[in-house]
Amino acid sequence: MSVKVAILLSGRGSNFLALHGAMERGEVPAEIALVVSNVGEAAGLAKARSLRLPTVSYPHRLETSRSAHEAKVLKALRNAKVEWICLAGYMRLLSSAFVAEFPERILNIHPSLLPAFPGLDAQAQAVEWGVRVTGCTVHLVDDKLDHGPIVAQRAVPVHDDDNALSLSARILTEEHKAYPEALKRLLTERWRAQGRRVVFA
Numbered sequence: 001m002s003v004k005v006a007i008l009l010s011g012r013g014s015n016f017l018a019l020h021g022a023m024e025r026g027e028v029p030a031e032i033a034l035v036v037s038n039v040g041e042a043a044g045l046a047k048a049r050s051l052r053l054p055t056v057s058y059p060h061r062l063e064t065s066r067s068a069h070e071a072k073v074l075k076a077l078r079n080a081k082v083e084w085i086c087l088a089g090y091m092r093l094l095s096s097a098f099v100a101e102f103p104e105r106i107l108n109i110h111p112s113l114l115p116a117f118p119g120l121d122a123q124a125q126a127v128e129w130g131v132r133v134t135g136c137t138v139h140l141v142d143d144k145l146d147h148g149p150i151v152a153q154r155a156v157p158v159h160d161d162d163n164a165l166s167l168s169a170r171i172l173t174e175e176h177k178a179y180p181e182a183l184k185r186l187l188t189e190r191w192r193a194q195g196r197r198v199v200f201a
């Protein structure tokens with residue numbers, strides 16, 4: 001039985017495509033039941049439509065409150081019988097009420113080795129700080145920004161002549177491997193969240 005996954009995205013959608021590809025190849029025992037965006041013109045949403053996946057878009061700017069926006073998203077997720085959620089460049093913080101609806105079933109990917117450089121422009125932050133190594137992190141989501149128990153990390157070097165763009169590209173290559181791999185492990189292995197990390201049996 002394949003697990004029903006929702007993708008939440010706000011932009012380009014390359015991590016969504018990496019997850020979708022891994023599912024299509026049978027590498028991850030899951031299917032994308034719904035793609036949700038808070039940005040109507042997100043390129044990722046158009047890509048989902050062209051793959052004939054179910055999509056919904058709820059522009060958050062049209063809503064009166066965070067909870068009103070999340071109520072719409074939650075309703076769509078329930079209707080699609082979603083079991084897991086993968087945030088893939090979803091640039092909205094989820095409330096604790098939302099997270100509680102899917103306990104330990106929401107994943108995020110972030111382009112740094114957390115807890116370094118949470119938030120926006122993590123790759124530019126890494127260049128700015130002069131770190132020699134950065135990477136990406138897949139983690140379970142809680143109600144704090146880029147914060148829950150860590151599932152997997154991949155490191156990449158930072159070169160002297162890197163800028164945010166060149167570094168982002170190097171990290172993205174690793175993101176596209178790390179995200180499907182982490183989801184596969186969570187769906188197929190025994191694990192538990194223990195403090196700040198996910199421990200596999």
Ligand code: GAR
Pocket residue numbers: 009011012013014015016044088089090109110111119120121122146172175
């Ligand atoms: C990715 O680099 C992802 O790690 C980052 O947004 C980008 C989305 O790209 N997410 C965050 O910064 C979350 N705090 P994509 O739309 O091509 O997957």
